[in-house]
Amino acid sequence: MRNIALVIAYDGTNYHGWQCQPNAVTVEEIVREKAARILNHPVKLRAAARTDSGVHALGQVVNIHTESTIEPSGLLRGLNSLLPQDIRVMDGRDVAEDFDARYSTRSKVYIYCILNQRFNSPFLARYALHMPYSLDPVPMRDALHHVRGEHDFSAFKKKEELYKSTVRHVLRTAVSRKGHIIYVVLEATGFLRYMVRNIVGTLILVGQGRIDGGDFLDILESRRRESAGPTAPPHGLFLRRVKYGTVL
Amino acid sequence: MRNIALVIAYDGTNYHGWQCQPNAVTVEEIVREKAARILNHPVKLRAAARTDSGVHALGQVVNIHTESTIEPSGLLRGLNSLLPQDIRVMDGRDVAEDFDARYSTRSKVYIYCILNQRFNSPFLARYALHMPYSLDPVPMRDALHHVRGEHDFSAFKKKEELYKSTVRHVLRTAVSRKGHIIYVVLEATGFLRYMVRNIVGTLILVGQGRIDGGDFLDILESRRRESAGPTAPPHGLFLRRVKYGTVL
Structure with missing residues (x-):
């Protein structure tokens, strides 16, 4: 059985996130339907990340099992001719049969973009959080250091979400x-849902001088979502890259 | 009589260019209507450039004569609260009564963006011309040198357009x-209609190796539109900046 990995970029503005769900258009649903049409059989996609509604991706990775003999380059061309302009398959290749886009990940890199100027830009309004008042990136950078390493990230999780473990390792x-x-970059072996957006929402308070790096650390260590700042909106967030061992 | 200059950025995707025309939505019409609502009198806009349908602007400049006593900052805030997200007023200030956004210009800077990679980007599809095959920017740069200085740009004008003089000065x-x-930048004291897009369309032939710098010069000197390449599409073009003497 062949196993093909694809690298997908998408503008999340018009989608209810990656993962299929009833009564909402998702990126997964669109890609799955087009892939099935080309491969001529129903398709299951394994994806590295379930990006939330409105979140963008520069390098989402999926894998597809197929018996088809299509060349990866032919699959890419075919998919890109069928997909809407806001979803593009940027790369594709045969991978080992046991490669799993979700479980084989070593780490994922997210970037959050903040446009820090008086007025919003017509070109960035869909791709960056607009903050008209001055933000100082230096204390933001210093505070963000505190999340490096292994921590319980309960303070930055989505409230209702349940996990076996809320410990994650930030690299x-x-x-x-x-x-x-202002670009905020986080690379980790895994993320809790809303983790980046909750960290950024709290980091903005640091950039505004409303709390300091010590307060940020206290919030992390409190493990209480209530102590952290608001969730930053999805449109500033990009899944930048998914890293695997030697495969991709 | 006060005279207020505004710097306007817009995403041209959804507009039929700058200038008002019947049966089509233009940027001028939208800005004029919102400015009239705030200033409480009919408004005439003088604009530095009449960008064509689908062309973007980072720094269009207009001026408005008014008897209103509104602060420029209040006018900016008011306009940006009424304008759609794809039009933003970035700056505004009182200028001398004889300042004319169109006739006081020293020069205008245009940038044309070409995305030169195999597949288009979901994020740049509206802001750059996608060219999947390899373009070499070095001969493009050398060929573009030929347009510097004063020339008759008839070879790069819009076919049907009539001018008193087709001589322009590229700085x-x-x-x-x-x-x-690939960014193509052109600064000139003035431009013929389609001039940048026709130059870029011809320059792409140079980047592809289909013609060389000498051929490009021959085309310029031929003064015949027929000898030049196709008109590059509008969505890669940005009015970057308008320069005035000491005023802006």
């Missing part, structure tokens, strides 16, 4: 300002 | 590649 963090855009 | 040109995007 890398970065906050940088280029022009009027 | 600066640049072609650069950053990642997968």
